[in-house]
Amino acid sequence: MKKHKQQNKTYLKQKKNTHTPIINLNQNTIKNAIVHSRYQAAKLINKELFSLYFAVGKYISNNSRTDSWDKNAIKQLSDSLQKELPDLRGFSESSITHMREFYEQWQHIFQITHINGQIDCAGTK
Numbered sequence: 507m508k509k510h511k512q513q514n515k516t517y518l519k520q521k522k523n524t525h526t527p528i529i530n531l532n533q534n535t536i537k538n539a540i541v542h543s544r545y546q547a548a549k550l551i552n553k554e555l556f557s558l559y560f561a562v563g564k565y566i567s568n569n570s571r572t573d574s575w576d577k578n579a580i581k582q583l584s585d586s587l588q589k590e591l592p593d594l595r596g597f598s599e600s601s602i603t604h605m606r607e608f609y610e611q612w613q614h615i616f617q618i619t620h621i622n623g624q625i626d627c628a629g630t631k
Contacts, residue, residue, distance in 0.1 A: 560608065560616060562602065563606045563607070563610070566605060567606045567610050580599055580603055581599045584599040584601075
């Protein structure tokens with residue numbers, strides 16, 4: 507009887523060990539899926555922010571370089587955005603000015619399509 511219990515314990519240990527590689531494989535698969543999804547999400551977020559900054563820069567450039575806006579318009583816009591959206595970050599006066607400069611420096615390379623509002627590099631999708 508004692509021998510049978512020992513054999514049973516040995517069998518259970520072996521059985522546990524045979525599942526470990528499968529569990530590790532599943533964990534690695536899940537971990538890789540999580541890491542991949544986070545990377546894809548970060549890429550999409552960056553693409554959206556890039557599009558937003560470019561579009562804001564274009565709007566600011568088109569309006570602030572004309573006589574229709576006074577010289578404090580960017581500051582007023584920033585202050586207004588901060589009041590209406592208190593948790594909003596990245597739209598200080600200097601950030602908005604940088605968005606305008608970004609647009610003006612890169613407008614010849616990037617263009618906004620009128621069909622879907624997305625930015626295309628050198629006219630390609």
